[in-house]
Amino acid sequence: MKITDYLKDRLWFFLIAALSLGLMLLFLFAYRVSGQLIIFMNSIFLLFIIIEETVGFLRKREFYTELKHNLEGLDKKYLIHEMIERPDFYDGQVTYDALCDANKSMCENVAEYKRSSADFRDFIELWVHEVKLPVASLQLMAHNHSDELGEKFNEQLKRIDGYTDQVLYYARSENAEKDYIIKETSLKRAVSNVALKNRESLQLCGACIETEGLDITVLTDGKWLEFILGQFMANSIKYISADREPVIKISAEELPDRILLHFRDNGIGIPESDLARVFDKSFTGENGRSYAKSTGMGLYIVKSLCDRLGHIVTAASEQGSFTEFTLAFAKNEYYKLDR
Numbered sequence: 001m002k003i004t005d006y007l008k009d010r011l012w013f014f015l016i017a018a019l020s021l022g023l024m025l026l027f028l029f030a031y032r033v034s035g036q037l038i039i040f041m042n043s044i045f046l047l048f049i050i051i052e053e054t055v056g057f058l059r060k061r062e063f064y065t066e067l068k069h070n071l072e073g074l075d076k077k078y079l080i081h082e083m084i085e086r087p088d089f090y091d092g093q094v095t096y097d098a099l100c101d102a103n104k105s106m107c108e109n110v111a112e113y114k115r116s117s118a119d120f121r122d123f124i125e126l127w128v129h130e131v132k133l134p135v136a137s138l139q140l141m142a143h144n145h146s147d148e149l150g151e152k153f154n155e156q157l158k159r160i161d162g163y164t165d166q167v168l169y170y171a172r173s174e175n176a177e178k179d180y181i182i183k184e185t186s187l188k189r190a191v192s193n194v195a196l197k198n199r200e201s202l203q204l205c206g207a208c209i210e211t212e213g214l215d216i217t218v219l220t221d222g223k224w225l226e227f228i229l230g231q232f233m234a235n236s237i238k239y240i241s242a243d244r245e246p247v248i249k250i251s252a253e254e255l256p257d258r259i260l261l262h263f264r265d266n267g268i269g270i271p272e273s274d275l276a277r278v279f280d281k282s283f284t285g286e287n288g289r290s291y292a293k294s295t296g297m298g299l300y301i302v303k304s305l306c307d308r309l310g311h312i313v314t315a316a317s318e319q320g321s322f323t324e325f326t327l328a329f330a331k332n333e334y335y336k337l338d339r
Contacts, residue, residue, distance in 0.1 A: 169224075170297060180308075185218055187216050198230065207245075207247065214251070228313075236323070249262070263326070313328075
């Protein structure tokens with residue numbers, strides 16, 4: 001708190017005090033009080049004003065300076081009332097009590113929101129599990145009557161199944177730490193499971209998969225890793241190029257401090273202007289609007305899961321040539337100890 005700001009705030013008090021002093025002098029002169037007594041009374045009055053304002057300024061400056069300093073240093077500014085003490089002057093006490101009441105109300109609203117959000121997430125997870133049953137039945141029926149329905153029907157069922165998985169993983173991504181187990185996971189097995197799950201789609205578009213150096217284990221959650229790779233593969237299939245045979249290359253590279261998994265396709269690529277935003281929520285970009293219907297959620301969920309698992313995901317692309325996603329897995333010998 002600056003003294004100039006304090007004086008400006010007290011301007012009305014000083015005006016009233018000056019008016020009171022003027023009226024007092026007027027009456028003193030009217031009653032012909034001696035000059036020495038007038039000077040003495042004015043000195044006492046002015047001394048009282050100076051002492052009162054000085055003490056008031058120092059008390060308020062200490063409180064508000066501490067309040068501002070602590071507020072600037074806090075990430076969670078709603079905790080400011082925990083960082084200051086209740087002052088001994090009235091308007092500061094009102095401010096402090098208001099901060100406490102506001103924080104209490106905010107906490108209650110946040111708690112209510114969390115309960116509502118948790119209920120909705122539980123409903124979504126239940127709905128996904130329930131809807132997977134008829135989808136699985138339809139897939140079985142399509143397999144048994146493949147001659148009548150054809151591969152395209154089964155492919156659409158696969159897409160529905162993939163989208164329901166996406167909903168489930170998105171609902172769980174905010175609390176992924178409660179649903180994953182970090183352990184050594186074979187990259188070869190994870191890639192094989194994803195390729196097997198998408199074999200119909202790969203066959204339908206005529207794509208082939210080339211792998212290299214996947215005989216490596218990484219520290220991750222296998223289920224979440226397969227979902228991430230599944231999103232990469234779905235994008236590769238969705239954005240194939242009509243000018244050449246689709247090829248997906250998956251390779252691993254071991255470095256001293258980390259393991260890199262490269263997922264590269266020769267599809268239409270991503271425009272340079274869109275590349276920096278491919279992991280943004282609901283961002284579809286030029287390809288999503290021009291070539292296929294896209295929700296813009298797949299890669300956003302991938303980035304969210306990687307952040308929570310401690311992995312790093314990056315994207316590189318050249319429009320009309322290739323798109324490559326790279327997953328970086330940190331090494332940690334602690335998890336490899338025999339227990």
